[in-house]
Amino acid sequence: MPSTLFKNARLLDPWTHLDQTGDLLAVDGAIRAIGADAAAAAPAGAVIVDCEGHCLAPGLIDMRVHLSEPGHEYLEDIETTSRAAVAGGITSLVALPGTEPVLDEVSTVEFVSRRARKLGLVNIYAYGAATRGLAGKELTEMGLLAQAGAVGFTDGTRAIADALVMRRALSYARTFDQLIVQHPEEPKLAAGGAVTEGEIATRLGLPGITPVAELIMIERDLHLVEITGARYHVAHVSTGAAIEAIRRAKARGLPVTCDTAPAYFMLNETAIEEYRTFTKLSPPLRPEADRRAVVEGLRDGTIDAIASDHRPHDQDSKRLPFTSAAAGIIGLETLLPLALTLHHKGDVPLARVLRALTQAPADILRLPIGRLALGAAADLVLIDLDRPYRIRAEQFKSKARNTPFDGMPVQGCVLKTFVAGRNVYGAER
Amino acid sequence: MDKSPSPLFPHRHLLGIDGLKADDINAILDLAEGYVEQNRADDKKRTVLRGRTIINLFFENSTRTRTSFELAGKRLGADVINMSVDGTSIKKGETLIDTAMTLNAMHLDALVVRHHESGAVHLLADKMNCAVINAGDGAHEHPTQALLDALTIRRRKGSLKGLTVAICGDILHSRVARSNIALLNIMGARVRVVAPRTLLPAQIERLGVEVFHDMARGLADVDIIMMLRLQMERMNGNFLPSLREYFHFYGLDQAKLAKAKPDALIMHPGPINRGVEIDSAVADDIDRSLILGQVEMGVAVRMACLDLLMRTDAKRNDA
Numbered sequence: 007m008p009s010t011l012f013k014n015a016r017l018l019d020p021w022t023h024l025d026q027t028g029d030l031l032a033v034d035g036a037i038r039a040i041g042a043d044a045a046a047a048a049p050a051g052a053v054i055v056d057c058e059g060h061c062l063a064p065g066l067i068d069m070r071v072h073l074s075e076p077g078h079e080y081l082e083d084i085e086t087t088s089r090a091a092v093a094g095g096i097t098s099l100v101a102l103p104g105t106e107p108v109l110d111e112v113s114t115v116e117f118v119s120r121r122a123r124k125l126g127l128v129n130i131y132a133y134g135a136a137t138r139g140l141a142g143k144e145l146t147e148m149g150l151l152a153q154a155g156a157v158g159f160t161d162g163t164r165a166i167a168d169a170l171v172m173r174r175a176l177s178y179a180r181t182f183d184q185l186i187v188q189h190p191e192e193p194k195l196a197a198g199g200a201v202t203e204g205e206i207a208t209r210l211g212l213p214g215i216t217p218v219a220e221l222i223m224i225e226r227d228l229h230l231v232e233i234t235g236a237r238y239h240v241a242h243v244s245t246g247a248a249i250e251a252i253r254r255a256k257a258r259g260l261p262v263t264c265d266t267a268p269a270y271f272m273l274n275e276t277a278i279e280e281y282r283t284f285t286k287l288s289p290p291l292r293p294e295a296d297r298r299a300v301v302e303g304l305r306d307g308t309i310d311a312i313a314s315d316h317r318p319h320d321q322d323s324k325r326l327p328f329t330s331a332a333a334g335i336i337g338l339e340t341l342l343p344l345a346l347t348l349h350h351k352g353d354v355p356l357a358r359v360l361r362a363l364t365q366a367p368a369d370i371l372r373l374p375i376g377r378l379a380l381g382a383a384a385d386l387v388l389i390d391l392d393r394p395y396r397i398r399a400e401q402f403k404s405k406a407r408n409t410p411f412d413g414m415p416v417q418g419c420v421l422k423t424f425v426a427g428r429n430v431y432g433a434e435r
Numbered sequence: 436m437d438k439s440p441s442p443l444f445p446h447r448h449l450l451g452i453d454g455l456k457a458d459d460i461n462a463i464l465d466l467a468e469g470y471v472e473q474n475r476a477d478d479k480k481r482t483v484l485r486g487r488t489i490i491n492l493f494f495e496n497s498t499r500t501r502t503s504f505e506l507a508g509k510r511l512g513a514d515v516i517n518m519s520v521d522g523t524s525i526k527k528g529e530t531l532i533d534t535a536m537t538l539n540a541m542h543l544d545a546l547v548v549r550h551h552e553s554g555a556v557h558l559l560a561d562k563m564n565c566a567v568i569n570a571g572d573g574a575h576e577h578p579t580q581a582l583l584d585a586l587t588i589r590r591r592k593g594s595l596k597g598l599t600v601a602i603c604g605d606i607l608h609s610r611v612a613r614s615n616i617a618l619l620n621i622m623g624a625r626v627r628v629v630a631p632r633t634l635l636p637a638q639i640e641r642l643g644v645e646v647f648h649d650m651a652r653g654l655a656d657v658d659i660i661m662m663l664r665l666q667m668e669r670m671n672g673n674f675l676p677s678l679r680e681y682f683h684f685y686g687l688d689q690a691k692l693a694k695a696k697p698d699a700l701i702m703h704p705g706p707i708n709r710g711v712e713i714d715s716a717v718a719d720d721i722d723r724s725l726i727l728g729q730v731e732m733g734v735a736v737r738m739a740c741l742d743l744l745m746r747t748d749a750k751r752n753d754a
Contacts, residue, residue, distance in 0.1 A: 203636075203637040204637050204638050205637070205638040205641040205642070207636070207637065208613075208636040208637055208638055208639055208641070208642065209453070209613070209642065210553055210554065210575060211553035211554075211572070211573050211574035211575030211576070211610060211613060212553050212554070212573075212574075212575075213574075214636070214637055216637075280557065281553070281554030281557055281558065325532055325558070326531070326558070327531070327550070327552035327553070327554050327555040327558055327573075328552070328553065328554045329552050329553065329573070330552060
């Protein structure tokens, strides 16, 4: 039985409220012992990992990743996505269904999990498409897709815009106790837009999107959630008004959760000056007041999770005039250091930052992962919380380089990553 | 290589009015004054740019602006080549960067670019070793238009400082409006915009303008009225219910003109839509309308811009 003893670790786990120095024993891919008795329980021949006082935490769960395989392997394939993920301390990720072909059939969902299993680097889960071909019209076979492993349903970067389709998606998903994930943007209202409407858009002559497009979609959906009772998750929430709507809905007891992506608490719309297409996102970057509202939403827990929304693009898609350029940035390898800025700046306590990256997505997805618990999978990340360095895109394991954070000084890095007890990143250290 | 720019105009490119100082603008206008006289003489040709190559690269149809730049270059003795690229029939981005790199390899001295997307000229300028002039990018800027408007006003009013200028019409889609708002603010004029709310971009007041939705109020006591072309080809939605209604409320006719100062002047970047944004009688009023004068100033201003930007290169090459 392969076993690993992690010694001298600062054991950090939001799920068990653990923050103490000690040891952890992993045997046969699962956590066998935690704390004082771990060393004694270690079998002879166990691999010893001296953590040197660094943080040992549950591996991160990234609940929003755009896979480029199948369909766009030239951008990135499941292997490079996996290598980038584990380099970022991510041990589980959830693929969005916008691949080619779309993940709207049992066979394509099974293809993704089979590829991931064969590689054995990172746990890859998948959302099924909520509607066939992401076209927003006919529901997919949610029951069968869920049996095949889909952990929720979404149309990816397209909002489920038709109110009747959304109502039925929510109702039908609830039949199987499944989650519906919405891209919150009223598409008609946002049509043709590239950036948030306002002074900067006006100065640059770029077509703007009113931030109300996010709020309208969420508020409509919340009424539908109220009549259907389905579990509803808002992806990459980015405006203060939308966060407030979700805060009130949670207070009323609606089954609603949300995530945000690091760009929305790291950057505001001024980053688009000079037409930097690496800052073109969907939803677009917002004014500073919204950025602060995102930080506050993370601090008070209205925003449950942080997801990378990793979306690879090649140079040809970004070296274009702003309105023609593709939206989205990569984020697997910057998720942790960017999230840790919230802790280092004193905006959000460390335990809450970690929860947004581990326990919260696990709970939303109802997966028994993301925790330091006896019997749980030994998916672990060893983190040096304080080491300062600059983000270097050219060192990424990801094939893509589309990040606005290249060169940014950050603090906190991944030392080693373990999936089911196996050292999948940082072995040479 | 020494790239120290001309002390008169310390910029490598002319991509927009935003970022220029009053001294920069005056340098262009002062030089252009001399070219106005040259263009009125029988011998219009000089040789200051002899041996230089200029390419007019137009991704969007234009007759007036392209012709104006072509004349400007030729009257200074440069070789001018026009390239029109139909932006809709090709994959835009690759062509833009690839075209820039290809042209760059041909050792140009200046590239004049018009493109239908905001920021496209900036993107292209990054790849070029020569001076780049923005001849209009999307709804962003059209700096030579604002400069020729400034020269036109200055010659009639003496100065721009303290004047009240109303810019009327489709502000939302207008690069001319953005460049003029920037320039007029830099030069100390007071700027108003007058338009229905659907044709105004968000937070336009932050650009230093007073906003009006009523022509009678917006034109009250102004010195200059700048009408904008209603860009029907840009109308991708229901911005306006009908041209008839638009002309009724926002078309410049004698009645609305009467609200302005008695000596108020009328400008329009052309080409005009008679009976849509401007009444023919007003457009053709030789005492009030500067529309053809603007066209004349356009050539002189573009000569000045080419001269200043390429003189930079001349210095560098001589060094």
